Amino acid sequence: MSAAKRLPSAAVIGAGWAGCTAAVELAAAGCRVTLFEAARTLGGRARSVEVHGKTLDNGQHIMLGAYKDTLRLLRRVGIDPSSALLHLPLQMRYPLGSGMDFVAPxxxxxxxxxxxxxxxxxxAREDKMALARFSTSARWMDWTLYADCSVTELLDRFDQTPRLVALMWRPLCLAALNTPPERASAQVFxxxxRDSLGARRHASDMLVPRxxxxxxxPQAAAAFIDQRGGDVRGGARVDKVERSGAAWRVHTxxxxxxxxxVVxxxxxxxxxxxxxAQLPQPLPSFDHEPITTCYLQYPENTRLALPFYxxxxxxxxxxxxxxxxxxxxxxxxQAGLLAVVISASSDAASLGHDELCTAVARQVASVLGRPELAAPQWSRAITEKRATFACTPGLVRPGxxxxxxxxxxxxxYTANDYPATLEGAVRSGSAAARAVLAATTA
Structure with missing residues (x-):
């Protein structure tokens, strides 16, 4: 009887969502995986921090029902999306009297x-007609442009009204691409x-992490890798990666x-x-956009009428x-804790913590008509300075x-249909794992 074939070994450097995905997929396929992470905690730019005795995210996230790869990976590592995520129908609901109320049944x-x-x-009627016109035209175009342009140019092309742009398209663009519409890629938008509004009903659902x-x-991914004989090394910064014969040597x-x-x-x-110097050509450089989340703590009996506005x-x-x-x-x-998200937040973050939190608390109090919310018990602004790349028209991304x-x-940041989202990271990690398996099992 021939000896059993040796399982391939793979190093994954970086334990953000892309790295954790690659490591999970490789471990599930039987590879001997070592996951290296320079920080003590996993998660990369989507991680948790401790503030005033509470575990907070460095950025409040909304996911979409269209994030099928992310939902699949959550299930693979033992997380039940039905309980781990609040599932809401597509909606843009502003505080009463301050905007619009749009909820998909x-x-x-x-x-x-x-x-x-x-x-x-x-x-108004003209706003609704404009929205219907945009949706119909985008479907007719199969959601594809011959030449990329900015989201603002796309909206102008389809005669979207100023109110619809302000209340629907601009916030959706900021939330999805973290890039202002005047600089954001219309094709990526x-x-x-396409994958949310243009797909099955559940694909447009908004999923808010509980x-x-x-x-x-990340924590469930680490446990999954460990259970399959892998090695998760936190606080292990990789200093060098070099070719060693037919293998790769990873130095810490x-x-x-x-x-x-290696991934x-x-x-x-x-x-x-x-x-x-091992690269055939240099990797492209990217401009980045920050995201700021302001956390405002009030008495525990403080509650809003809706989970989010x-x-x-x-x-x-x-x-x-x-x-x-x-x-x-x-x-x-986390009763009484409100989180306010500011995408593409360079100008806001420049104000400094105290000034920004004071302004945000006053905004919340004003639009909700609740003066007491202007004075939280404590506040904290968390800015991820390089949260995403600026998703601009025609951006070249490496494979x-x-x-x-x-x-x-x-x-x-690697080439795929999505902007810098959790789904984009997961898709890239899965693609890298498939490439490793193809290269090592051929």
Whole structure:
């Protein structure tokens, strides 16, 4: 009897969502996986932090029902999306009198959007006609442009009204691409709309994590890898990756190990520094956009009428917030805690913590008509300065395969249909894992 074939070994460098995905997929396929992470905690740019004795995310997230790869990975590592995520129908609901009220009923597509449009409050007839025209035209175009342009140019092309742009398209663009519409890629925006508004009804659902981001996936991923004989090394910064015969050698301050394959799931600048002269050509550089989340703590009996609201930002009025979440309706241990998200937040973050939190609390109090919310018990602004790449028209993004044998990139910045989202990261990690398996089992 012949000896059993040796299982391939794989190093995954970087334990953000892309790296954790690659490691889980490889472990599930039987590879001997070692996951390296420079930080002590996993999660990368979507992680949890401790503030005032509470576990908070470094950015409040909304996912979509269209995130099929993310939902599949959650199930694979033992997380039940039905309990870990609050499932809401597509909606853009502003505080009473401050915008519009758009809620899609739970009907088959596309009837859910048609009924939502008919019932929408706060939109004039011309706004509704413009929205219907855009949706019909995008479907006719198969959600594809011959040449990319900015989201603003796309909306102008389809005669979208100023009110509809302000209350629907601009906040959706900021939430999905974290890039202002005047600079955001229309094609990538259409990709997101295609998979949500243009797909089955559940694909447009909004999914809000009930668990902290660390518990939602990275921690469960680490346990999954460990259970399959893998090795998760936190606090292990990789200093160098070099070719060693037919293998790759990965160096840290305390170890030097050989692997059949490597997935580099770090930011592109870090990946470029690790691989240096071995790269056939330099990795592209990216501009980045920050995201700020302001957490406002009130007495535990403080509760909003809805789990989350859209907010109309207005710099001149000192209104920076774009989405407002009642964390107590997501996690009972966070009763009285509100989270306000500011995408593409460079200008807001420049104000400093105290000034920004004061302005956001006043905005919340004003639009909700609840003066007591202007004075939270404590507040904290968390800014992820390099939260996403600026998703601009015609942006060139590298593929997973960069021409090095058995070494692949993973990360939300790599080439795929999506912007820098959790789904984009997961898709990239899965693609890198498939490439490793193809290279090592051929």
């Amino acid at each position: 739970r009907l088959p597509a596309p009837f859910h959007l048609a009924i939502a449009l008919l019932r929408a409050k706060g939109l 259409l990709n997101v709309l 668990l902290a981001l660390g518990a939602l996936f 301050a305390s170890s030097s190990d050989e692997f059949d394959a 580099v799931a770090t930011p592109p600048a870090v990946a470029g520094a690790l691989l240096d 859209a907010l109309e930002d207005d710099r001149e009025a000192g209104h920076w917030g774009q989405f407002l979440f009642d964390r107590g309706q997501l996690d009972a241990t 997973n395969d960069i021409g090095l044998p058995s070494l692949f990139l993973a990360g939300d």
